[in-house]
Amino acid sequence: MGRKRKEIDRLDYRVFTRISKEKYEELAAILQQSRCKTISELLRHILEDRKITLETYDVSLDKVMEQLSGIRKEILSIGININQVTHYFHLAKEPESKIFNALEIVNLYQQTDLKVTELFSIVAKLSELWLPK
Numbered sequence: 001m002g003r004k005r006k007e008i009d010r011l012d013y014r015v016f017t018r019i020s021k022e023k024y025e026e027l028a029a030i031l032q033q034s035r036c037k038t039i040s041e042l043l044r045h046i047l048e049d050r051k052i053t054l055e056t057y058d059v060s061l062d063k064v065m066e067q068l069s070g071i072r073k074e075i076l077s078i079g080i081n082i083n084q085v086t087h088y089f090h091l092a093k094e095p096e097s098k099i100f101n102a103l104e105i106v107n108l109y110q111q112t113d114l115k116v117t118e119l120f121s122i123v124a125k126l127s128e129l130w131l132p133k
Contacts (some may be wrong), residue, residue, distance in 0.1 A: 082108045
């Protein structure tokens with residue numbers, strides 16, 4: 001058995017009304033984007049002048065998110081390569097192979113720098129779009 005509702009929380013009075021198809025479709029569209037679960041709940045929010053939070057989805061961010069996840073994967077794989085070359089560097093006994101491994105690590109760090117620069121340019125574009133000036 002549920003708890004007894006407080007006097008303030010109780011909804012004692014029913015209100016019945018009819019609306020046009022256009023208004024119903026408009027309310028249904030708002031309902032889809034809001035956090036309300038039913039049209040009745042949405043109408044109560046409207047009647048009580050409560051805020052209605054609409055959730056929108058920006059399709060243009062899909063491509064950006066794809067790019068960001070690709071860059072993330074590339075940076076992770078470069079990091080793995082750096083770890084492997086560092087391991088080989090510590091195993092090497094000859095100075096020539098240590099120099100070769102050190103040069104390889106420098107090359108991998110340069111690749112990482114390029115990816116981080118690309119990442120910063122994407123984030124800068126996003127901040128121009130979404131952050132207030």
